[in-house]
Amino acid sequence: MPDQTTARSTQASSLDEPTARRQTRLTINGADYRVDVETRATLLDTLRDDLGLTGAKLGCDMGQCGACTVLVDGEPMYSCLLLTVEQQGRAITTIEGLAASGELDPIQRAMVEHDALQCGFCTPGQALAMKALFDRQPHPSDDEIDRALAGNLCRCGAYVKLRAAARALAGR
Ligand code: FES
Ligand code: FES
Numbered sequence: 001m002p003d004q005t006t007a008r009s010t011q012a013s014s015l016d017e018p019t020a021r022r023q024t025r026l027t028i029n030g031a032d033y034r035v036d037v038e039t040r041a042t043l044l045d046t047l048r049d050d051l052g053l054t055g056a057k058l059g060c061d062m063g064q065c066g067a068c069t070v071l072v073d074g075e076p077m078y079s080c081l082l083l084t085v086e087q088q089g090r091a092i093t094t095i096e097g098l099a100a101s102g103e104l105d106p107i108q109r110a111m112v113e114h115d116a117l118q119c120g121f122c123t124p125g126q127a128l129a130m131k132a133l134f135d136r137q138p139h140p141s142d143d144e145i146d147r148a149l150a151g152n153l154c155r156c157g158a159y160v161k162l163r164a165a166a167r168a169l170a171g172r
Pocket of ligand 1: 057058059060061062063064065066067068069078079080081
């Protein structure tokens with residue numbers, strides 16, 4: 001067992017070591033990016049700090065609120081829990097990708113028409129969670145809507161209106 005002096009000096013030297021970096025190619029909203037990132041960088045940090053894609057929000061930073069939601073190969077994921085270096089070869093969609101042509105996506109239009117937001121902090125994540133749902137199930141039940149949005153918290157309590165927007169999209 002190392003004595004405490006050895007353990008402390010080992011820890012100090014590892015803290016002094018430069019953090020490993022890696023060139024990583026990302027495909028975001030259909031465009032290719034090459035970034036030089038620390039291997040510990042989260043996808044959320046890379047999107048916001050390196051690429052200026054600030055639609056994904058930093059809330060809890062621990063996989064509990066959904067504010068950082070992006071789509072990875074069509075599935076909603078918490079980008080605060082994903083390492084950037086592990087996202088090569090995956091198709092990432094951020095909220096910026098939904099209105100890339102300058103026109104709001106039908107999901108976004110429905111959210112606006114039903115006033116399904118207040119402060120807007122959770123809104124990008126809610127929209128992407130909803131997009132993932134409607135891409136795989138165009139006519140979801142109320143239960144499916146609730147389950148699809150369950151991972152995205154809204155501190156303003158816009159749930160009733162979010163559900164109204166989703167029901168309208170589902171044709172009800
Ligand atoms: S910031 Fe990622 S889940 Fe809250
Ligand atoms: S609209 Fe404010 S947190 Fe959802």
